[in-house]
Amino acid sequence: MKHNILWGIILLVASLSFTAKAQKAVQGQFSVKGVLLDSLSNEGEPYSTIRISLKNNPAKPVKLAVTGADGRFDERLAVPGTYLIHFTSVGKSPVQKEFSISANRRNVDLGKILIAEATEMLKGVEVVAQKPLVKAEIDKVTYSIEDDPDSKTNTTLEMLRKVPLVTVDGEDKIQVNGSSKFKVHVNGKPNNMMSNNPTEVLRSMPANSIKSIEVITEPGAKYDAEGVAGILNIITIGAGMEGYTVTLNGGASNMRVYGGGYGTVQSGKFTVTGNYSYNYQGSQKGFEDSYREDFTSQENKFLESHRRSKSYGNFQFGSLEGSYEIDTLNLISFSMNLMTGNFTNKRIGNTQMTNHAGNPVYGYGSLGNNESGFGEVGGNMDYQHSFKKKGELLTFSYRFSHSPNNSEANTDYEDTLNVPYLLQNQYFKNDASTQEHTAQLDYTNPINSIHSIETGIKYIFRRSKSDGKYYLADKTGEYKYDQDMSTQYDHKQDILAAYFGYQLKYKKLGGKAGIRYEHTFMDADYKNKDEKFDAQFDDLVPSLMFSYQLAPTQSLRASYNMRISRPGIWFLNPFTDTSNTTAISYGNRDLESEKAHSLSVTFGSFSQKFNVNVSANYSFVNNG
Template identity: 35%
Template sequence: MERKIILTLIIFFIGFFAAVAQPATGIHTLKGSLIDSISGKEAAFVTVAVKNANKEVLKTQLSKIDGSFLIDQLVAGRFSVTFASVEYKTKTLEISIDPNNPILDLGRIHISPASHQLKDVSIVAARPLIKQEADRITYDLQADPDSKSYSVLEMMRKVPFLSVDADDNVQLNGNSAYRIFINGKPSSLMERNPKDVLKSMPASSIQKIEVITTPSSKYDAEGLAGIINIITNKAVENGYNGNVNFSERYPLGGPSIGGSFTTKSGKLGISAFGGASLSNTPSTGITISRVSTDASPSNLFQSADRESDGKNAYLGTELSYEIDSLNLLSGQLNLNGSSGSGKFFQRSLLENNTELLQQYNLLTNNDNSGRGADAAINYQKGFRRNKNQLLTFSYRYYGFTNDDTSDQLFSNRTNYDLPDFQQVNESMMNEHTAQLDYVHPVKNLTIEAGIKGIFRTNESDFKYYSRTPSDDYAIDTSKTNTFNNTQTILAAYNTYQYNLKNNWSFKVGIRLEQTIVDADFVTTESKVKQNYFSFVPSVSLSKRFKTTGISFGWNQRIQRPGINQLNPFVDRTNPTFENTGNPDLRPTKGNSIRFGFDWNKKGSLNMNLMYNWIRGLIFQVSEYDSQTNITRTRYENTGGAKALGGNINFNYPMSKTWNLSLNGNLMHGWADGISNGKPIRNQGFMYRFNLTTGLRLDNGWRLSGSAYLNGGELTIQQQSNTYLGTAFNVNKDIVKDKLTFSAFTNNPFNRYRVNVTNRFGPNFNQVNNSQQNFRTVGGSLSYKFGKMKESIKKNKRGISNDDVSN
């Protein structure tokens, strides 16, 4: 007890004598008055901060309505005073307080409005392009100046894990089994013809692209490679804003328009995005050379010319109504449609070593059209004790129709008696989905659970009409088929995410799915019934350091066959090569492991090492029939595939005006299966690298260029060639952050590119040479408008049917 009293007295006296010894402290005052340098009016509510030599804030105060400020209780010495406001340019003054002067009056201080700051200051690396989390990586398109002139499809070449092949098909880690979402939800825009929509969608209307490499259990189990989530521009403040983009491309492409608009008034918020385009593909050539290696060898050579044009339009809307602070009602409506036509003239010659076996010329005229729509409504219930505790009810309807008609007319026949014919295929799909989600946070732990039901119907009505001797067309029942398929998926999931104070984050989950399939082939009077159960786990973790981070993910995913893979419709557009679906397909399950590392400081570096493996993979298998000289390609559950490799994304500002970025992946794949009853194997490297550089000049000009190296495709029976593409772009800010003009050229050094695909089987080898238009020039005009003040609320959970692969 005595020790405590003595210690208290010592502390008291030390403090007393220290206070007495302090010369003239705590009695100095700083004052002044802030004036708008343009209008001459008082600058009210500006933050005034006094900092010491170590830049530590000692005192802060807001200027009054008349612009004046007064800060007392300051000690003598040297300090800096900073004046900051969203309406004014930040200004800093160095001051010295004299021990013998109790008041320092700075007088009238002029500060410049923020709108004039843009004329004098260039902001460099305002925000990072890449953000990596435990289960996903995000690319900020608005932070990339190229988004002002490129389409979303072109920008995807710069996004980690994504690549675009020779036919403009997007791939995730070299895999086409993935799902595309719009604002976290499935959309009919991306179900029917995703690449056509992505081509016409201006990147300026997109905020960011998320690549979910390790989907948690709350997502449907389908999508072997993962999920691509495209997030459109959202209002960040109350009022309205929007953007619109006009572009033209020649000779490959055409005019397009796209944009987005968001508005909020009171409790109601509305956002919309849409676009339309006309596309033209000038005439190009194709050659096919097939050599059979069985007991009756033959050589097939085909050459053809093709051209096409098309139209595409899409519209997406989201609505949000805040009933009160705990109840939110939201919905979405998406519409899309397309149509196109094409002409294909082919010359076919079949011979053996000594004689001509067969020849013909074939003219094909094709017309196609389709439309799709989806609508959803969500009700979100919050809880007063924790704003992150949520209960959500959701319902969604989605459907589309596709119509395809082609006429085949033969001429110059030799030993070929197949009559002229017509093919008409009408297909449709509709589904209803109901879902219940619950999120329950407990300190650093977040628990999620939910149940879901999907009720889907696929229908196809395919008719084959053969030309009669009287020049009429009669239906050929042996080649005609009507197909109905119903699919019911019942699912439940549970996930746990735990965040530690030392920046560790863990997420584990399980998903249970029961799938019931009932297929009816009306024409052939046959049925297929399937009923299977799936258990799908997932694990991901990450650790953040000061400027670096590491992550790990393992999950299982299901590849469930889609309507195009199930549809037994036989495409005989080229009679020598028939393509069809397989209604007997079953789903398959794959595994994926990923290790990631990222660094963010002056630049950013993201690297990932991946290993994927799967058995019973859904592959297209080709078999050559020497009796009919026809190669038939059909989807099969055959063999398996493995892939080992990595991904790298690097962004670095070489100077204040020059930046450099690299995005690429390298994988080695192994595939095996069965063709014509015999085992087949294929292996090789697949790689894609995109190198981009940009230079910012004075007066709002910017130059950029890129080189894209594609190492080709590898499947169980084919491999394609490597090619190099280039692109150059120049854009000019006509009105800062409002109006931008861009001009660009892709592949100016080569008008055409030849895509070479080698296909093989136990009894044949085949080489396809496909000439493609490569050189493109064009321009675009992008305009942003509006002003916002308050964010639009969205439900945090909703339906995301990612259970059918593209």
């Protein structure tokens, strides 16, 4: 009986596996294509909205897209069936076609489809518009995640591959405007957790919790002056009705297992949204081999090294957001987030030196183990007051974050043979953390439809602590504390900032100018070396931008931008490090901020299928 049950389970698992593979093989292999032409000129109808739905459920589209500049379209569909494809264009009568795809007819070519001018006299007009997925503005490009049907099943990281000016490579590494130096904001507020671990966090977030993603390539005066290539601003969705929604997700691969959930609850004026995800990730074994031949020596002729390594770890992410509408003019919102993670790397190595005849001269083996833990806990509290004039806002916000970052490593040597230099087993442990308090007051006033201004002040208090202890083993194997190699410091930083910005919008022309001032106080205390120092910085950061809208999805921009980079404590610390007598080092406490100036002219064209962004840039750096 037990054997029958066991065989039944095996057959059931095998059949489910076969079904899943068969389904996966079918999905994504269907397509429909054609070209939409103007009925009079017989020219391609550009950027016409395409809406594809199943015939038995026409109200719910399975695909939203636009035709290309020449009117052509080629769309992929997931499952077979009978579909309706609907075309709409400004000033034209809508066109609808029916088609079917099946296992025997996977690719459908609708050929030429004509769309005519709308000349009908109507008693009443019902306007039905489909929002464009991509919108280009003066200083940013916005991708509407909620209007893309793929967001119902994908993660935010997967949707990010569609966002213009953002690239996600095969290893899920993210770049904005060609650089990995970018910041992540959520609803306009900086989010250190996402900025430090964007891939892991965005992979954990379901895309149906996101309204849109803004790519800000030219940060203006409102944003921190510390140099970044751009900002990803993620706009989340609040609940739109009474009740609750819950979404669960999960998956597995040969290197990763993950799962999580997202939920929203709304009752009257109170809204709460929560998100949690857990990831476990492990890598395949890595191998590294190196060979070196010394042509100046016959004795130490060949050096050969072999290393093997493997790493694994887990990552957890959770967030909670809420808001309460006091009345039509006052809104309170809050958010909390928690992230923890730890990774382990183990490695084994072997090194051997041989002479010209291949005989061993010296050699040794090594064993290494590195463990690191990181995380962040933080919270936001915002109060927003709206004035009677639409768009006029006064916002006060406070943000706190605490980020522990601990590591532990040891290296042991074995099977040593005639090694001519000292090899000592070593152990290192570092307990570090950063706390940050931020208070900010912002005011926005759209004076009229053409002119608007924004201004604000900001204060940041940041404190970083690190206690790094280094131990070396003596000849007896006993570990002893090494004062010179160890570092224990307390680093405080106060930043006071104020900004003013002006924006112009007149027909297709846009302009934006701003100025930001930042004053920085810095104190550092190296407790184990009895060394203290301080520094101050004054930075004035201007920005200027002009744009011209060539078409709804095409723009031409010219801009000047300046970003700063403050010297870190390692560059400022005047303590003379003599632990290595052949490389004595010390810092300069009189260093000032690095100022990077950038001039650029950019042409952007964005559509559903094809995105082009061409830039001519000139940049120079003062006090690099």
